[in-house]
Amino acid sequence: YKGRFADVREVGRELGVNYVVEGTVRRGGDRLRISVQLVDADTRTQLWSERYEGATEDVFEFQDRIAAQVAGAIHPAIRGAEIELARRKPPASLRAYDLVMRAYPNIWGRRKDANDLAIELLRKAIAIDPAYGRAHALLAWCHASNAVFLWAEHPESELEKALAAVEAAGSIGDDPTALAAAGWALSMCGEQERAATFIERALALDPNNAWAWARRGWIAIYKNEAALALDRFHRAMTLSPMDPFAFAVRLGTGYALAKTGSLSQAVTIAREIIAAHPDIVIPYRYLAAWSAMDGDLETARWAAQKLLTVQPDFTIERFRLLPIFRNTPEWADKMVEALKLAGLPEH
Template identity: 85%
Template sequence: MRIRLLGGLEVSSADGQPVRFAMRKSALLFAALVLAGSRGHRRERLSEGFWPGRGEAQSRNSLRQALADIRRRFPADGNAAISLEGDQETVALTAGPDEADIWLFERKLAESGTADLAFAAELYRGDVLAGEAIPDGLDAWFGPYQVGYRQKALQLVERLSLALPEAGTADAAACERLAERLLAADPTAEAAHRALMRVHVARGHENAALRQLESCRALLRKLLDVEPEAQTNALAASLQSRERHHQVKPAHDTVLPPQPVSIPARPHDQPSVAVMPFDNLGGADDEYFADGVVEETTAALSRVRDFFVIARQSAFTYKGRFVDVRQVGKELGVNYVVEGTVRRGGDRLRISVQLVDAETRAQLWSERYEGAIEDIFEFQDRIAAQVAGAIHPAIRGAEIELAKRKPPTSLRAYDLVMRAYPNIWGRRKDTNDQAIELLKKATAVDPAYGRAHALLAWCHASNAAYLWAEQPESELEKARAAVETAGSIGDDPTALAAAGSALSMCGDQERAATFIERALALDPNNAWAWARQGWIATYTGEAARAPERFQRAMALSPMDPFAFNMRLGMATAMAKTGSLSQAVAIAREVIAAHPDIIMSYRYLAAWSAMIGDIETARWAAQKLLTAQPDFTIERYRSLPILRSTPEWADQVAEALKLAGLPER
């Protein structure tokens, strides 16, 4: 292995001597080609990404010089283990499969043996290019790789610690070293804390494991003001039970009855379930119909208070690929997984569903439903009721009745809303516009469909809040009108969350809170409502109470496409309570993972300026203006969401001015 990117950049020649590139950009270009692997990169993308703003001819020439620098270190002589290949359009690095640490790391991760996982653990010495000076502009290039490989390392340390035997081994040592490296970079990485706890247990050191637990809990409270995740609490319960079992008993040697474990009450303490995307066995046009079955089944289960139900948005990240239920259980932190198929033919419908134990893979219950297409809403309620009963027989049938709501009168309108749903999460203007068009069609087909009107209100409010519209106030008026037109949505938590979120962005926080509280009263597992409640707290001077609400939302939907909004909400609350450095760190993480989400640059520009990091503030401001050339501080300052906290709005406006953004 001659190329190391994990933990820094190290390259060696065939005789083991360090390779030094003439230019820093050459070294980073080499790293980019290693990360791309055999697929390589288009020359145009490399020249624009590494030498932006220089003009096509100059950036192309700079790329040629850097590639020549790399070729001098690795000349192609027919027997070269590492060389560059390409044509007029693309360029790629060719090398043996064992030449780069990240390639070995990926290959070992794909194996299931403990020794392979331990090997991968030793390869991960830190973030991709850790410690390397990356110029402005290229952090967005390498950021996603850094975030992605860090996440893989966290998953690895969890997998390896779960696979350890009872006695300590060399594999346990590798796991311990990886966990310590991860905690050195992020002291709040719970997966690494859990791994160390399991390593201590494997060595018979239960007290050390309990000390690790207390350290984890203290760091989470101090740095994030949150409690440990469900998996950590479950491990804690196991450790405390084990410790009680080994305690010295009274002289008469009678066994004392077990005492209840003192663990903070968490939603995950309830039976937890994820409804996976159902396979569509019909035509391509039925894809959204199948998604709708899952959406409504998830919503019905979510309203059963005895359960912790993963949000549909996170479960749908598995759509279109086979995933072992045990992996799903670990990644989403659930005990049970619901799987199924949907076939729609003409006016007939067939749904097959099964409930699986995520740990043992055992099938606990299965059922098939057949009938007319109009029976779909009854089937969804029956599925939810039977899944609930199979998991928790004590649930009374009357409780699941609360999950039922009045269905739309038109299946066509229902289909249109399901088609719009993936596009409503505020990531891009074009997808938001697509959602608006679909929702308008739905309301035209069924004018009484309250959910369609509520989602339409949210999309119009997003157009204003993200400054996608030339006339934000006009979009806000449309949002308010759509909420009023929605009519009676009091039994639909999704519609209530959408309407409340729209009103919140229109500046009516008091009325918005009423909608959100009603949504959570009906559906305590509604991640969107929890997130919006966090934003409302931030807007109304209660920022200190917001993080716990965002944390609850992220626990309910750990893979949500709207997670960026939850993270930025958490950061905003931190910024308003004085933790500006942490807010900046979160904004950087969001940008690294989602460089296309423009609002992130607005936040980073303001918060960086507030802590005196003018260089970062101006970089973020430039990014913002590149994406939104018509941005002005005055235009942003006029948004209703800022009216409830005028002092903070003034501070933000002043910071944006320092960052170099135009006032008018």
């Protein structure tokens, strides 16, 4: 289509695709400016756009960087478009795929009620198609979230359900999203080595999968390899800065900094997350601990009170029993002492 006008709807029909990436290249002296946009071929709606600039002498490195960033950014944009498509369909036409797409915004809803709705939708999808591996993997993610966010009265029961859902997912070896979801669930269940296998497979299939890079960062933290986590979180954020789970990538960065001794930076990140997302409970937990470790008991106690306001049944004991601490007992003990200083109840 180079060199002539082509209607994006016509391009979509001719290529048999739902979405089209189009762009322009301009050169000025030794500089290149490239504009890229992702368009819904049917509605002509622009879903995402970005502009890139660089030196012509670095053109090959420049091309690789753009390709990686475009691929990473396209994932959440297309996912959002598919969710809207599923919402527009009448309920009678919804099948397993549409139910999974409807579950997505609830999976990243960051609230217990949203997570419960996601579980309900995923179970309906599985009832329609019991072999739908991605639905099982995302269900594992949701049950693991119930445990790690301490939304469930009995976190250990949710972890058992997460493991069962991973096993039920069956053959998901060709689906990076399912592999990333299952890997995250396994990591929350304390099975870091097995989780890493799933994540590495996801990245082998899709090196630009931001979710998988983020999960790889968290696995490094839970394996007591926090120094490796920072680069992985940076990669995830670069690939998908507008991702619904960007807050978790930032929180992971703060966690890695805290574990490597940069407590003041970790506290700053936790504050920024809370300012941007005051409805997310988990950053208060870490702000309380990291501030106490850093000697700022005023902030630690403020964060602890905020946490108890929205999660009155939180106890240090329930938090400490999560299997994410299995490989880092010394760090877990430090967290426990810090949370005690912040004023959170032990039992």
